[in-house]
Amino acid sequence: MPETAAASSPDWAGVQLHVVTGKGGTGKSTVAAALALALASSGKNVLLCEVEGRQGIARMFDVDPLPYEERQIAKGLPATPGAAAPDGSPRGPAGTVFALHIDAESALLDYLAMYYKLGRAGRALDRFGVIEFATTIAPGVRDVLLTGKVFEAAKAGRRGKGVRQYDAVVLDAPPTGRITQFLNVSDELAGLAKVGPIKSQSDTMMTLFRSERTAVHLVTVLEEMPVQETADGIAELRATRLPVGGVVVNLARPHELDADDLAEVADGATEVEGLASDLAAAGLDGSPDELVDVADHLLRQGRDHAERLALETTQRALVDEFEVPTYELPRLAGGVDLGGLYELAAQLRRQGMA
Amino acid sequence: MTSSTSPSGAGARAGTHRRSSHRVGPLASDAVTAPVLDVDALLADPGTGIIVCCGSGGVGKTTTAAAIAMRAAERGRKVVVLTIDPARRLAQSMGIEELDNTPRPVVGIDTSTGGRLDAMMLDMKSTFDEVVETQASPEKARAILENPFYIALSSSFAGTQEYMAMEKLGQIHRQAQVDGTYDLIVVDTPPSRSALDFLDAPERLSSFLDGRFIRLLLAPAKGPARVMSMGFGLITGALTKVLGAQVLTDLQTFVAAFDTVFGGFRQRAQQTYALLQDEQTSFLVVAAPERDALREAAYFVERLADDRMPLAGLIVNRAHPTPPIGLSAEEAVAAAQRLERRAESERSDGSAEGASTLDDPALAEGLLRLHADHVRITERETSLRARFTAAHPEVATTVVPALASDVHDLDGLRRVGALLAGQPAERDLPEA
Ligand SMILES: Nc1ncnc2c1ncn2[C@@H]1O[C@H](COP(=O)(O)OP(=O)(O)OP(=O)(O)O)[C@@H](O)[C@H]1O
Ligand SMILES: Nc1ncnc2c1ncn2[C@@H]1O[C@H](COP(=O)(O)OP(=O)(O)OP(=O)(O)O)[C@@H](O)[C@H]1O
Ligand SMILES: [Mg+2]
Ligand SMILES: [Mg+2]
Numbered sequence: 154m155p156e157t158a159a160a161s162s163p164d165w166a167g168v169q170l171h172v173v174t175g176k177g178g179t180g181k182s183t184v185a186a187a188l189a190l191a192l193a194s195s196g197k198n199v200l201l202c203e204v205e206g207r208q209g210i211a212r213m214f215d216v217d218p219l220p221y222e223e224r225q226i227a228k229g230l231p232a233t234p235g236a237a238a239p240d241g242s243p244r245g246p247a248g249t250v251f252a253l254h255i256d257a258e259s260a261l262l263d264y265l266a267m268y269y270k271l272g273r274a275g276r277a278l279d280r281f282g283v284i285e286f287a288t289t290i291a292p293g294v295r296d297v298l299l300t301g302k303v304f305e306a307a308k309a310g311r312r313g314k315g316v317r318q319y320d321a322v323v324l325d326a327p328p329t330g331r332i333t334q335f336l337n338v339s340d341e342l343a344g345l346a347k348v349g350p351i352k353s354q355s356d357t358m359m360t361l362f363r364s365e366r367t368a369v370h371l372v373t374v375l376e377e378m379p380v381q382e383t384a385d386g387i388a389e390l391r392a393t394r395l396p397v398g399g400v401v402v403n404l405a406r407p408h409e410l411d412a413d414d415l416a417e418v419a420d421g422a423t424e425v426e427g428l429a430s431d432l433a434a435a436g437l438d439g440s441p442d443e444l445v446d447v448a449d450h451l452l453r454q455g456r457d458h459a460e461r462l463a464l465e466t467t468q469r470a471l472v473d474e475f476e477v478p479t480y481e482l483p484r485l486a487g488g489v490d491l492g493g494l495y496e497l498a499a500q501l502r503r504q505g506m507a
Numbered sequence: 508m509t510s511s512t513s514p515s516g517a518g519a520r521a522g523t524h525r526r527s528s529h530r531v532g533p534l535a536s537d538a539v540t541a542p543v544l545d546v547d548a549l550l551a552d553p554g555t556g557i558i559v560c561c562g563s564g565g566v567g568k569t570t571t572a573a574a575i576a577m578r579a580a581e582r583g584r585k586v587v588v589l590t591i592d593p594a595r596r597l598a599q600s601m602g603i604e605e606l607d608n609t610p611r612p613v614v615g616i617d618t619s620t621g622g623r624l625d626a627m628m629l630d631m632k633s634t635f636d637e638v639v640e641t642q643a644s645p646e647k648a649r650a651i652l653e654n655p656f657y658i659a660l661s662s663s664f665a666g667t668q669e670y671m672a673m674e675k676l677g678q679i680h681r682q683a684q685v686d687g688t689y690d691l692i693v694v695d696t697p698p699s700r701s702a703l704d705f706l707d708a709p710e711r712l713s714s715f716l717d718g719r720f721i722r723l724l725l726a727p728a729k730g731p732a733r734v735m736s737m738g739f740g741l742i743t744g745a746l747t748k749v750l751g752a753q754v755l756t757d758l759q760t761f762v763a764a765f766d767t768v769f770g771g772f773r774q775r776a777q778q779t780y781a782l783l784q785d786e787q788t789s790f791l792v793v794a795a796p797e798r799d800a801l802r803e804a805a806y807f808v809e810r811l812a813d814d815r816m817p818l819a820g821l822i823v824n825r826a827h828p829t830p831p832i833g834l835s836a837e838e839a840v841a842a843a844q845r846l847e848r849r850a851e852s853e854r855s856d857g858s859a860e861g862a863s864t865l866d867d868p869a870l871a872e873g874l875l876r877l878h879a880d881h882v883r884i885t886e887r888e889t890s891l892r893a894r895f896t897a898a899h900p901e902v903a904t905t906v907v908p909a910l911a912s913d914v915h916d917l918d919g920l921r922r923v924g925a926l927l928a929g930q931p932a933e934r935d936l937p938e939a
Pocket of ligand 2: 177376377378563564565566567568569570571591592593594696697698699824825826907908909910911912913914915923
């Protein structure tokens with residue numbers, strides 16, 4: 154560990170498993186990927202897992218679809234050069250991000266082979282459609298298989314040939330509405346498997362999920378429904394004694410105007426002529442009339458922006474009430490490409506999330 | 508996953524609702540021109556009996572479904588809208604915060620043209636329960652409803668919500684045909700993992716219930732199946748080892764009890780599918796002007812064509828209209844930087860406040876930077892949409908701008924409805 158100063162160490166230094174959830178479409182996959190890049194520093198190995206079968210990781214990192222196998226996909230965010238890193242950035246060479254696409258069918262066969270040496274019977278299960286059955290309906294079984302594989306990758310003291318020990322695992326998890334059920338594997342199975350090996354394994358998994366080595370981060374945007382869903386999600390996680398991590402506010406609008414200017418613009422109190430003359434002073438081309446038109450448009454645009462920001466401010470106040478560490482990522486006007494991911498990763502690191 | 512690569516075929520109805528008039532507003536400056544989706548013509552057509560709003564998560568399916576239903580009702584149609592998990596405030600304003608699975612009249616609709624609007628919010632579990640109750644004897648129904656496998660299936664089987672939405676659509680449609688309460692049903696769809704789930708759900712559920720394993724579990728109860736039984740011994744052994752014996756017993760009980768309703772399920776799934784293919788049905792694909800959402804929309808358009816389901820068009824929701832001034836992002840940023848430098852040098856010259864030649868440079872600078880951000884977004888959106896249109900030139904499209912606030916009341920819905928129909932209110936018109 155290169156870092157000694159407590160003040161500059163990242164907020165989740167002791168965390169082995171980062172679970173990233175949030176309302177659909179708020180940026181879970183994006184944030185999970187950025188977090189993995191941010192964590193992969195100073196020679197650290199980070200595993201980024203996805204379980205929803207959509208190959209989102211492959212698309213974001215612009216690589217071929219991922220198999221059910223750990224693959225190296227990117228180098229982490231390079232460390233800040235220079236000896237001292239006042240903002241808490243780790244020093245040393247970049248680490249590596251690996252990725253794993255977990256599907257329930259492969260995980261079940263894997264699991265049967267690993268724990269039960271079910272050679273012949275395992276194949277028979279497949280032939281009779283049991284694998285398909287177990288992974289589509291048998292309640293909880295699907296989730297246990299997916300979380301089981303994540304657990305296996307995240308647990309300490311992993312052994313075996315060609316097996317890598319990860320410094321951190323980041324899970325691009327199901328949305329907030331399903332996350333508690335997803336992680337609360339032992340309860341989910343309780344109605345079904347009251348005894349037996351699956352039950353005892355799920356108990357071991359719960360021990361990790363409930364420990365300080367796990368953090369469930371929630372991604373939101375500053376809109377009513379996602380923030381409400383985040384509040385509900387946090388309450389539900391806490392009620393189940395699952396460790397709530399940070400809240401990542403994503404797609405935040407730029408703050409180009411200070412509060413006074415925003416209020417002025419919102420009230421329509423600005424003089425168009427004054428703005429037009431400033432625009433002329435800024436060297437914009439056009440006749441005085443044209444510049445008044447431009448000024449007029451900029452003010453309208455500013456008013457819409459102020460209205461949106463006012464809503465965001467209300468929602469941000471609600472987020473602050475959650476009393477968990479909060480991080481904020483800007484809406485990248487050009488969209489998120491690989492470069493954008495590194496940019497977001499740098500933001501997360503600057504804010505102490507990694 | 509199978510997806511068609513066929514370049515054509517979608518838009519069975521494209522053409523019938525094309526509007527010839529020149530359109531003002533956000534579309535006017537489009538580089539690539541898709542045919543215009545004429546929402547009002549679609550709503551006015553008495554042949555339109557069902558409208559399904561679909562698309563990937565969070566793009567505005569629920570908002571669109573409600574807005575379309577409201578516009579149709581205020582233009583004289585007798586409408587019911589079936590929503591799925593609407594935002595709390597929207598549900599309140601429509602009077603449907605109660606989950607009772609029954610359509611309720613929406614108060615505050617202009618009914619002067621003889622239309623009406625009922626709305627309901629789907630209750631997935633009780634819809635499923637109702638199906639079981641109508642298909643099985645009371646004792647059998649009770650046995651099913653209490654079984655842990657049924658409880659899991661009805662509340663968390665991937666696709667149950669999709670299937671139940673379709674089931675409810677079927678029910679309302681049958682009812683409406685009998686008593687004529689509605690002449691238009693607008694359906695919202697669940698926030699599927701992928702837009703395709705929605706079409707596959709009925710088929711998946713029935714093929715699941717039809718699966719080999721389920722058949723196998725039933726086989727011993729149904730007389731001689733010796734060959735199967737050998738394999739069966741092997742797998743029950745394996746399952747018992749993994750899950751414990753109780754699970755298998757519960758499962759067998761469930762399957763045996765459920766067997767009687769299988770036939771009913773399959774038949775209904777087929778009926779729903781046929782209803783979706785019917786020419787009275789129109790699909791509206793909703794997308795945000797984002798890469799992923801438009802990719803899903805493209806899949807969906809192709810899939811609808813493959814399944815011979817009638818696509819009415821694409822709704823690009825929450826778009827940023829191209830600004831009516833020609834100031835580019837680069838110019839705006841450069842101007843902002845010049846202002847910044849100038850204001851700075853005036854400050855360091857120590858000239859008194861009042862002596863400045865500038866009015867409010869910080870404001871001007873901020874507005875210029877905002878403009879640059881806005882232009883970059885519209886440029887990206889325009890090129891994403893152009894790509895979609897290049898691949899699917901036949902898909903009629905309408906664009907709804909991102910409003911500055913959420914849509915959570917009837918006025919908001921009315922406003923979105925007007926924008927959908929290309930008739931923005933005064934406040935939504937970009938200045939000329
Ligand atoms: N900070 C950002 N700036 C700009 N675009 C962003 C940002 N974050 C996410 N996006 C874009 O928003 C869309 C949704 O993001 P993403 O796929 O990460 O969300 P998700 O929560 O994983 O969605 P789903 O629920 O469908 O899995 C993507 O097109 C993504 O590129
Ligand atoms: N044109 C618009 N301008 C501004 N806000 C909008 C617009 N359309 C929808 N919204 C807002 O976006 C949010 C998501 O919309 P909506 O609930 O309709 O999406 P959805 O596709 O049904 O989502 P889900 O997949 O979660 O069901 C809501 O808060 C809604 O008010
Ligand atoms: Mg995702
Ligand atoms: Mg919805």
